[in-house]
Amino acid sequence: MNTIENNILRGGQFLVKETNCDDVFTPEDFSEEQNMMKDAVMEFNDREIIPNKARFEAKDYAFTEACMVKAGELGFLGVGVPEAYGGLGMGFVSTLLTCDYISSGTGSFSTAFGAHTGIGIMPITLYGTEAQKQKYVPKLATGEWFGAYCLTEPGAGSDANSGKTTATLSDDGKTYKINGQKMWISNAGFCKLFIVFARIEDDKNITGFIVENDPSNGITLGEEEHKLGIRASSTRQVFFNDTVVPVENMLSERGNGFKIAMNALNIGRIKLAAACLDSQRRITTLSVQYANQRKQFKTPIIDFGAIKIKLSEMATNAYVSESATYRAAKNIEDRIALRIAAGNSHQEAELKGVEEYAIECSILKVAVSEDIQNCSDEGIQIFGGMGFSEDTPMEAAWRDARITRIYEGTNEINRMLCVGMLVKKAMKGHVDLLTPAMKVQEELMGIPSFETPDYSELFSEEKAMIAKLKKVFLMVAGAAVQKFGPDLEEHQQLLIAASDILIEIYMAESAILRTEKNVKRFGEAAQAIQIAMAKLYLYHAVSIVEKNGKESIISFAEGDEQRMMLMGLKRFTKYTNYPDIVDLRLAIAEKLKIENKYCF
Incomplete structure (x- = not known):
């Protein structure tokens, strides 16, 4: 357990410590048991949910309830509930995996499932007395109630x-x-x-x-x-x-x-991210298939550059969302295991395990909910006029996706929570932001190196860029905390800009670490498109960090301080070798075209 403990970063520490790719969990690491659960859930979804989409759209509430009963009979409602209370007692990753693959048929069933298994069951499981758990949880875990x-x-x-x-x-x-x-x-x-x-x-x-x-x-x-x-x-x-x-x-x-409400929401947030994953995969697949079939000017529209942009970005965001969600899920699972090994009850271990990664839960809630909205929106665009019709699945997917940015705490609230919780962790000594922030300050005051780094190894420049983006956050957040102190929470526009920097760092780094780990296992050729997606996402992340960093600096710094910070921002967001974004998108889109589906 000590080895695990040494390798698990505490919540928020991803910002100030480098993560080794061997220490992240990826979907390629699913166990045989987890893959069996995934297959069972997908089979249920394909049999019970997706063919009956019209009934959900017709507001057939009784049918939603009937599907929930069937999910209970198959054990899906109690995946994460301890066996002592009628559940399957599986780990946190398996809980997220179930939520992921059961949620793509329709937002109606996904919401019913998520509300019941998350904020319906978990408050009693995590906070109830033994008598309360014995009385209520078995009925909830099996779908009797x-x-x-x-x-x-x-x-x-x-x-x-x-x-x-x-x-x-x-x-x-x-x-x-x-x-x-x-x-x-x-x-x-x-x-x-x-x-x-x-x-x-x-x-x-x-x-x-x-x-x-x-x-x-x-x-x-x-x-x-x-x-x-x-x-x-x-x-x-x-x-x-x-x-x-x-x-x-x-x-x-x-x-x-x-x-209770806040901790239930932490679990709800990462589960919501998971619930958006397979929807992205399926929307991307449907869009690829339509683009392969639909011809204009005697050419399949998938061969047009404008469509290639959309499909490649949709697939990239799905891949990155998946990478980050399962990275955090395994961190939570490992933290729970450590606490149980240390003598904590399952109740306390799970509660504290999730609470430890509240920052990551908020990051994922924001990032993945916005990715699914963009994915469904681009899906409509690819389908063109047909996408606006109820006869195709895109308009329902777009409507269902819209709520994800509102519930479990609005994205605006979660953006501000990200930074606020990180600052509080720093004040408690759980995350040392001060030391690296001071180092960044010293670097800004010093003379920059004009040597050209050696970026010959795979991802060497990308990992160096991630390290520089972390410096941007430390520079901006450090100066803002210094200037505003406890009044920082009143500066909401600044907090939102800083949170967007934080979000992009976590998401981009997760994709790079997953891909790097899989290159070591499967070889560079087998991961060529995943490499392209990781590089494409990082390129966009750098632009977002640069924009929000500039906006932040201008808002609170003046004179020499502003000039110095803007120079630092320019230095920290500059590539030595810019990736060819057009070629990356073409490679991703070509793979999608050949496979005729999301295939990563």
Whole structure:
């Protein structure tokens, strides 16, 4: 275990420590058991979900519930639930893998599945008493019952702790009465159990409760919401009117609800990223197949450069999203294993394991949700007029993708969280940002080297570029913290720009490390297109870092400081040998054309 511990970076440390490619997990590392699970989930999706897409689009909520029951019968709802509570007890990577491959048929089922297995089951698994877990988790893990999560209110969205729902203790101290209104509650129409957050008296923080869905106990539901996408995902308001809950159904301690909500969201964020992966693969495949078949000017449109750009970028983003998501998933799994080996309970180990990588979870939520939106948008464009029609799958994919940038915390909130959490980790001494930030400052003050580096080895320049992009973040964030101190959180535009730098570093580095590892295993020729994708993504990442770095520096630095930082930015975002982006895209697109699918 010590070897593992030495090789696992703590959350956020990717920014200040170099990662060896041998220490990252990739989809090519799936075990035989994981590949069997993947095949079983894909078979279920191909049999039950994708052929019935019209029923989901027609708002057939009962069919969504029926599919959830079947998923429960096959064990998919309890993959990550300990065997003691009726689950399969598989690791975190297997949990993510299931979420990945079960989610591509339709956003409606994906949302129902994600809400139930994530924020429906996990709060009880992670925070419940032994009695609560024994009573409720087996029913949830098998699909006998379904769960829903009641946090959002009309006046409490991103500011979740400002909810007005109340919980009042009875005179005999045996029950609470809950009163209030919750909205946008996924699975509300068919759930048997709610995780409800309410405020006791004038407590600063909300408290969590396990509430069984009994209409005779003051629980009423609003009508089904009619939504842009995820149309057959049951989404209703829930009203509590003197709903009586036994005191033993309090989840965790009084006032601990906000912490439960935030940690549940950490898990939800990385699961949401996973839920966007196979959708990208399938949209890319459908787009490639259409482009191969569709002819204009007597030529398949896949042979046109404008289409090659789109397909190559779609495939690249899918590959990078996958690389980063499974890298983080294995880090979490290994951290959980370390804690269990150290004597932690499964409950505490999983809770702390995920919490450790909250920064990466937010990064993935933002990056992958935006990738799936772009992928579906380009899919519509490739299909042309047909893409705008309900007769093809693209318009539904685009509509379903839109919610991913909103739930589990909006992308704006998650962008600010990335940087905010990193700064807090630095202040606690968990991530040493100060030492490398000071080194960057000294480098800016020194005389730059004019020697031409030797970049003859594969990825040597790309890895050097990643190291330089990290210097950009340290330069910008270090100066911003120095200037604004605790008031930094008030400068939201600066935080968002800094977060985009952080996001691109993590995503680009993940793709390079995955590809480098696989080149060592399978040879450079076998990974030629993956190499092209890693280089293409990094090229775009450098441009994004340069843009956001410049915007940030101009916003808070003046005079000599500004000039010095802008010179540093130019130095840190300059290639010695620029990649030929046109050739990279052509190679990727040609591979897609030949294989007639996403094939990476």
